[in-house]
Amino acid sequence: MTTSNNSLIQLNNFSYQYPHTANNALKSINLSLKKGSFVGFAGPTGAGKTTLIKSINGIVPHFEGGTFSGEVLLNGKAADTMSTAEIGRSVGTVLDDPEAQIICLDVEQELVFGMENYGVPPAEMEQRMQKALASVGIAHLLGRSTASLSGGQKQRLAIAAALAMLPEVLVLDEPTSELDPLGSEEVFRVLKQLHQEQGMTILVTEQKTDLLARYCDQLVILREGEMVLSGTPREVFQHPDIFELGVALPEVTELARRYYPQAEPPITLDEGVQFCRNVIQTFGG
Numbered sequence: 524m525t526t527s528n529n530s531l532i533q534l535n536n537f538s539y540q541y542p543h544t545a546n547n548a549l550k551s552i553n554l555s556l557k558k559g560s561f562v563g564f565a566g567p568t569g570a571g572k573t574t575l576i577k578s579i580n581g582i583v584p585h586f587e588g589g590t591f592s593g594e595v596l597l598n599g600k601a602a603d604t605m606s607t608a609e610i611g612r613s614v615g616t617v618l619d620d621p622e623a624q625i626i627c628l629d630v631e632q633e634l635v636f637g638m639e640n641y642g643v644p645p646a647e648m649e650q651r652m653q654k655a656l657a658s659v660g661i662a663h664l665l666g667r668s669t670a671s672l673s674g675g676q677k678q679r680l681a682i683a684a685a686l687a688m689l690p691e692v693l694v695l696d697e698p699t700s701e702l703d704p705l706g707s708e709e710v711f712r713v714l715k716q717l718h719q720e721q722g723m724t725i726l727v728t729e730q731k732t733d734l735l736a737r738y739c740d741q742l743v744i745l746r747e748g749e750m751v752l753s754g755t756p757r758e759v760f761q762h763p764d765i766f767e768l769g770v771a772l773p774e775v776t777e778l779a780r781r782y783y784p785q786a787e788p789p790i791t792l793d794e795g796v797q798f799c800r801n802v803i804q805t806f807g808g
């Protein structure tokens with residue numbers, strides 16, 4: 524086993540192939556993530572983003588089967604030697620579709636369900652439930668039926684249910700795919716707050732790169748199972764190769780890079796406004 528440093532999650536030359544497929548879905552991934560990271564994963568469809576998330580929460584290989592080489596370490600321990608229950612104590616998962624993840628009829632049951640399965644004492648459950656709901660700003664929804672919640676509220680509930688298990692890391696697979704722009708922003712604001720106020724480690728796959736640009740500290744780009752770029756959102760979106768990697772850039776970045784390829788492109792709307800002002804001044808002057 525490779526010696527682990529102080530990484531919370533470490534992938535060493537990790538390759539994985541689903542059963543009955545011809546190619547590896549992940550190819551020699553080397554990635555080291557420290558506690559307190561907020562990392563976004565992007566890349567074209569089929570790049571391996573979901574598979575990478577599933578390799579961290581143990582679905583790969585525990586439930587999917589298949590073959591792998593290399594290793595995924597959680598706190599220095601090889602994930603394939605841990606039970607899924609053990610992995611679940613460290614890694615909380617939120618899926619793209621809250622409808623599929625929420626299984627109980629009311630908010631309280633939804634939060635209690637996971638804790639009961641892990642044998643959390645009832646008095647502690649109540650405390651954890653209140654804290655988890657407050658953390659994502661939906662304490663007022665206790666007592667509501669899950670069917671009556673909006674998409675954004677359901678996704679916050681899914682996050683709260685994961686938080687009630689006191690995970691060290693939260694992995695989210697396209698958590699805004701069912702949400703409109705306001706709901707998407709709401710989810711990322713909650714994540715940023717968890718990250719800043721509780722030091723939660725957050726790993727998220729997301730197609731909306733403007734959200735990744737604004738909220739993540741680190742961005743990893745995958746293509747055809749390989750990790751092709753990694754850095755701050757600015758380093759990644761300003762990288763000369765980014766256009767060739769099939770990643771949808773934030774709109775402001777895309778426009779600036781196309782029309783002013785020599786200039787340092789903006790990566791957020793605010794920077795885009797300033798960029799336009801500078802362009803107008805240059806041409807006006």
Ligand SMILES: Nc1ncnc2c1ncn2[C@@H]1O[C@H](COP(=O)(O)OP(=O)(O)OP(=O)(O)O)[C@@H](O)[C@H]1O
Nearest residue numbers: 541542544548566567568569570571572573574575
């Ligand atoms: N359960 C599975 N069985 C077989 N092959 C799979 C399975 N799940 C994914 N794959 C294949 O593994 C590769 C990586 O898929 P993955 O879902 O990880 O990509 P992704 O980047 O998340 O794509 P998307 O953005 O479309 O969700 C693809 O070629 C896909 O067809």
